[in-house]
Amino acid sequence: MSAHTLLLQQFSLLRLLSAEALEQIAPLASTRDFAKREMVLAKGPPVPYLCFLMEGRLQAIDFTLDGREVGLYFIEPGDYFGELSLIDGEAQPEFVIATDRARVVLLPGAEIRPILFSSPQLAEALSRRLAQRVRQQLSQRQILAVANPLHRICAQLQIMIGGTPGQTPQQLIIKAPTHQELAIMVNLTRETVTRTFQVLLAQGVLTRQGDQLLVDKTKLEKLASGEKKEA
Amino acid sequence: MSAHTLLLQQFSLLRLLSAEALEQIAPLASTRDFAKREMVLAKGPPVPYLCFLMEGRLQAIDFTLDGREVGLYFIEPGDYFGELSLIDGEAQPEFVIATDRARVVLLPGAEIRPILFSSPQLAEALSRRLAQRVRQQLSQRQILAVANPLHRICAQLQIMIGGTPGQTPQQLIIKAPTHQELAIMVNLTRETVTRTFQVLLAQGVLTRQGDQLLVDKTKLEKLASGEKKEA
Numbered sequence: 001m002s003a004h005t006l007l008l009q010q011f012s013l014l015r016l017l018s019a020e021a022l023e024q025i026a027p028l029a030s031t032r033d034f035a036k037r038e039m040v041l042a043k044g045p046p047v048p049y050l051c052f053l054m055e056g057r058l059q060a061i062d063f064t065l066d067g068r069e070v071g072l073y074f075i076e077p078g079d080y081f082g083e084l085s086l087i088d089g090e091a092q093p094e095f096v097i098a099t100d101r102a103r104v105v106l107l108p109g110a111e112i113r114p115i116l117f118s119s120p121q122l123a124e125a126l127s128r129r130l131a132q133r134v135r136q137q138l139s140q141r142q143i144l145a146v147a148n149p150l151h152r153i154c155a156q157l158q159i160m161i162g163g164t165p166g167q168t169p170q171q172l173i174i175k176a177p178t179h180q181e182l183a184i185m186v187n188l189t190r191e192t193v194t195r196t197f198q199v200l201l202a203q204g205v206l207t208r209q210g211d212q213l214l215v216d217k218t219k220l221e222k223l224a225s226g227e228k229k230e231a
Numbered sequence: 232m233s234a235h236t237l238l239l240q241q242f243s244l245l246r247l248l249s250a251e252a253l254e255q256i257a258p259l260a261s262t263r264d265f266a267k268r269e270m271v272l273a274k275g276p277p278v279p280y281l282c283f284l285m286e287g288r289l290q291a292i293d294f295t296l297d298g299r300e301v302g303l304y305f306i307e308p309g310d311y312f313g314e315l316s317l318i319d320g321e322a323q324p325e326f327v328i329a330t331d332r333a334r335v336v337l338l339p340g341a342e343i344r345p346i347l348f349s350s351p352q353l354a355e356a357l358s359r360r361l362a363q364r365v366r367q368q369l370s371q372r373q374i375l376a377v378a379n380p381l382h383r384i385c386a387q388l389q390i391m392i393g394g395t396p397g398q399t400p401q402q403l404i405i406k407a408p409t410h411q412e413l414a415i416m417v418n419l420t421r422e423t424v425t426r427t428f429q430v431l432l433a434q435g436v437l438t439r440q441g442d443q444l445l446v447d448k449t450k451l452e453k454l455a456s457g458e459k460k461e462a
Contacts, residue, residue: 062373065386065456070376072369087355087362093369123354124318130361131318137368138303138324142293144375145301145418155296187376225296 004029007105011052013080013129016121025115030106034098041096046089047082049106056102057175061184062094071184073136074099074160074177083126086113099181140185149188153196154205154224156186161215176213235260238336242283244311244360247352256346261337265329272327277320278313280337287333288406292415293325302415304367305330305391305408314357317344330412371416380419384427385436385455387417392446407444 004026008014014022031054034040040058041047058075072094075081085092086109116122139159146152161172177185179193186193200206205223207214235257239245245253262285265271271289272278289306303325306312316323317340347353370390377383392403408416410424417424431437436454438445 062369064373064376065382066377066379068376068378070373072372084362084365087358090362090366093366117351117355117358120348120354123351123358124348127318127348127354127357127361130358130365131315131321134315134361134364134368135321135324137365137372138293141303141368141372141375142295142301144372145295145299146297147299148297151296 002026007031007054008107010054011078011080011105013122013125014052016119016125017115018119021115021119025107025111028108028111032104032106034102034104036098036101038098039095040098040102040104041082041092041094043093043095044091046085047092048085048109049082050080050086050109050112051082052080052105052107053077054103054105056098056100058096058102059099059181060094060096069184071181073133073140076175080129083129085109086116087126099178144187149186149192150196150199151224152186152188153182153193153200154220156182157206157215157220158224161217161220170217172215172217173209173212174215176208176211233257238262238285239338241285242309242311242336244353244356245283247350247356248346249350252346252350256338256342259339259342263335263337265333265335267329267332269329270326271329271333271335272313272323272325274324274326275322277316278323279316279340280313281311281317281340281343282313283311283336283338284308285334285336287329287331289327289333290330290412291325291327300415302412302417304364304371307406311360314360316340317347318357330409375418380417380423381427381430382455383417383419384413384424384431385451387413388437388446388451389455392448392451401448403446403448404440404443405446407439407442 005022008022008026008029017025034056041051043062053075055077058081060072060075062070062072064070075096081096082092084090116126136159143152143155143159146155160174160177179197180190183190183193197206201208203219205216205219236253239253239257239260248256265287272282274293284306286308289312291303291306293301293303295301306327312327313323315321347357367390374383374386374390377386391405391408410428411421414421414424428437432439434450436447436450
């Protein structure tokens with residue numbers, strides 16, 4: 001088995017490929033490294049690759065007509081991205097930026113596309129992933145209608161820990177977003193996020209560990225719901 | 232060809248089925264009528280059907296933790312819905328309400344699901360539709376970050392006319408949403424939408440025609456972009 005094949009097998013989507021299809025596609029894979037804050041995908045032209053994040057973290061962002069930055073979602077190692085263009089041939093709908101140094105694996109879209117739809121297993125995995133994205137966006141939409149900034153930020157943190165697999169139920173660790181990264185996700189100013197984080201740290205909902213955040217899930221749930229359900 | 236088969240052939244997704252598969256699934260189809268404001272799907276339990284809208288119009292809505300209504304998207308005749316549960320077996324993520332009297336065709340999920348993923352054409356159509364939903368949600372997310380209410384409502388109307396097929400390029404007709412239906416889509420009060428509509432009607436951007444709205448696309452685009460690009 002080639003080094004390229006081993007590289008691709010770390011991605012759950014590609015583990016669904018037959019050994020034959022994997023060997024066929026492996027030599028076409030390439031890797032690219034990105035510096036922190038570097039642009040990984042530009043908004044606009046269709047992306048000619050299916051992209052997989054090997055290391056680091058990315059954030060999808062956009063800008064409103066009046067120039068405000070909008071944070072859409074984070075991409076964590078193991079995730080793939082750029083799949084919308086692959087599916088419908090239309091424009092890449094957002095910018096993707098490296099929030100840390102990152103390594104990305106690229107597979108040419110023209111070669112991977114027919115394989116994706118001809119296998120019921122892969123087609124189903126792709127649909128499940130898109131369905132999950134629709135669900136995440138629905139949760140995100142709901143958050144933006146929450147009037148209270150503290151509740152809104154707590155609800156956003158709940159989404160972020162929800163997407164983190166293999167954690168203990170009570171204390172969850174996430175890569176700490178910067179206050180600005182969080183602010184553009186929830187339509188608040190960086191200053192409001194900073195003030196809210198001071199409250200969350202003081203109350204023990206969050207604890208800093210280097211560049212990670214330890215989240216107390218029970219305390220977070222209480223705060224997010226406005227503690228109304230508590231005695 | 233049975234009446235049921237003819238009924239199903241009006242939906243573009245089902246026209247991709249082989250004649251054999253269509254004849255097989257047709258006897259399982261049922262129709263249901265809904266009164267205006269009646270609930271078509273409840274949030275929560277997985278939907279055991281793939282649902283197609285034959286007549287009328289539906290709106291997907293949800294509520295925030297603090298009880299505010301959130302408008303998510305409209306469903307127009309020919310559209311299908313309830314597909315997220317069908318794909319991943321998870322909960323129905325939102326309420327679906329009839330904004331007009333509506334007729335819905337139901338196909339049992341257990342029977343239609345294996346057919347969907349075993350045909351590359353259907354799997355691709357399903358993925359394209361999901362990709363389109365992700366794109367719509369991204370546009371919707373961007374709108375919510377627009378600070379100016381007039382620009383935000385214009386941008387929302389642009390999304391709504393964008394989803395209307397077969398229209399002339401300059402003057403577009405859409406089914407008029409109520410001010411409340413629109414308000415919950417864009418996180419504004421009904422009063423703000425009413426005031427903004429008075430401006431849009433006075434400036435000839437919108438013209439009422441019974442329960443429809445005639446939209447002047449050029450004027451709308453100018454307003455949505457803040458007219459900054461105009462001399």
